[in-house]
Amino acid sequence: MRNTLFIAWSDVRAQLREGSTLLWLLVMPPIFFYFIGTVTSGFSSGISGGQGTPLTVIAENPGFMQDQVERRLVANDFAPTWVEALETAEGEAAPTRTLTFDAAMSDKLLADEAVKATYDTEANALSREFEEIRIQRSLYTVLADVIVADATAGPLSEEALQTVNDAPRVWQLDVSTAGQRKKIPTGFEQAVPGILVMFTLLVLLTTSGTTLVQERMQGLLRRLASTPISRAEVIAGKWEGRMALAAIQVTVALAFGTFLFNMDWGPDVAMVILVLAVWAGFCASAGLWLGTVAKTEAQAAGLGVLAANLLAALGGCWWPIEVTPEWMQMIQKTIPTGWTMDALHKLISFQAGAASVIPNVLLLIAGAVVFGVLAARRFRYE
Numbered sequence: 320m321r322n323t324l325f326i327a328w329s330d331v332r333a334q335l336r337e338g339s340t341l342l343w344l345l346v347m348p349p350i351f352f353y354f355i356g357t358v359t360s361g362f363s364s365g366i367s368g369g370q371g372t373p374l375t376v377i378a379e380n381p382g383f384m385q386d387q388v389e390r391r392l393v394a395n396d397f398a399p400t401w402v403e404a405l406e407t408a409e410g411e412a413a414p415t416r417t418l419t420f421d422a423a424m425s426d427k428l429l430a431d432e433a434v435k436a437t438y439d440t441e442a443n444a445l446s447r448e449f450e451e452i453r454i455q456r457s458l459y460t461v462l463a464d465v466i467v468a469d470a471t472a473g474p475l476s477e478e479a480l481q482t483v484n485d486a487p488r489v490w491q492l493d494v495s496t497a498g499q500r501k502k503i504p505t506g507f508e509q510a511v512p513g514i515l516v517m518f519t520l521l522v523l524l525t526t527s528g529t530t531l532v533q534e535r536m537q538g539l540l541r542r543l544a545s546t547p548i549s550r551a552e553v554i555a556g557k558w559e560g561r562m563a564l565a566a567i568q569v570t571v572a573l574a575f576g577t578f579l580f581n582m583d584w585g586p587d588v589a590m591v592i593l594v595l596a597v598w599a600g601f602c603a604s605a606g607l608w609l610g611t612v613a614k615t616e617a618q619a620a621g622l623g624v625l626a627a628n629l630l631a632a633l634g635g636c637w638w639p640i641e642v643t644p645e646w647m648q649m650i651q652k653t654i655p656t657g658w659t660m661d662a663l664h665k666l667i668s669f670q671a672g673a674a675s676v677i678p679n680v681l682l683l684i685a686g687a688v689v690f691g692v693l694a695a696r697r698f699r700y701e
Contacts, residue, residue, distance in 0.1 A: 326556025382425025533612025
């Protein structure tokens with residue numbers, strides 16, 4: 320145990336003397352937190368701050384039905400803007416949500432003709448489904464209003480619809496939530512966990528990988544082989560040194576996120592720390608393995624940077640995975656960065672409870688063990 324701790328402490332001390340390591344430990348995290356957090360704060364959509372969702376309603380000569388449709392859209396948290404036709408000036412962005420009706424819809428209804436409505440939106444998948452439900456609820460309520468007005472207040476007209484609107488409600492619906500709605504993590508809620516996960520992997524793959532290659536090429540590992548330290552103690556010490564470096568990276572990022580960016584880690588802070596500790600263990604094993612397979616320092620650094628950035632992008636570290644195509648969301652479920660980000664979002668953003676991330680933790684532990692075993696088998700002194 321003493322030999323293992325000695326090797327681990329020597330590795331950590333040597334790595335902390337490197338200026339590049341300190342740069343990625345202390346300087347880059349807050350910069351990336353701010354940059355990514357500011358960029359992703361624009362990904363949120365839908366209702367916020369009590370304001371309705373902007374909606375452009377395209378209807379030529381809508382007639383008296385315009386007021387009734389608008390009434391129901393507003394009741395479902397939309398802020399409609401009516402236009403006869405969609406025209407955008409040069410340099411002006413097209414509306415992101417449009418609801419299009421057939422021309423002269425009031426006249427068509429009076430003639431017992433069907434009126435077609437088409438809804439188009441550029442919202443992400445999660446918000447789009449919610450918006451479609453609200454649109455359908457609005458239009459079906461308008462249809463019910465038309466049926467009731469025609470049957471009870473005389474021929475369909477603006478006055479008949481107003482009579483329906485003014486009628487006392489005999490039936491009342493008691494509404495309660497079936498669960499907490501999932502809000503897509505944005506801003507620092509997305510950036511702080513995402514960059515933390517990415518930087519831990521990046522530092523462990525590049526720094527620890529190149530260090531092990533350098534020690535092998537300079538003959539330092541051969542010197543260890545000549546000492547009364549077993550091969551198992553050397554490997555364990557190397558892993559513990561990388562685990563300590565990952566723990567420092569996580570601790571520093573947690574401190575920056577909490578005190579500089581007011582990050583709220585949710586009600587299950589202990590489980591968040593456990594997830595990050597397991598992630599640190601995985602990164603330590605992956606970094607050690609990379610150092611055993613790479614033949615040169617440049618190869619270790621290049622593979623480390625490439626793997627870290629690719630896994631970060633596909634795992635949802637740079638942006639909310641919910642705004643990406645479905646194929647990227649499927650890939651996220653199969654890679655370690657995806658398991659970690661999914662667990663952190665469950666605990667921090669969705670507050671799904673500590674038990675919900677147990678499968679993620681087990682997958683990360685299994686990954687750490689697999690890479691640790693592979694690294695131990697390939698480890699060589701020269």
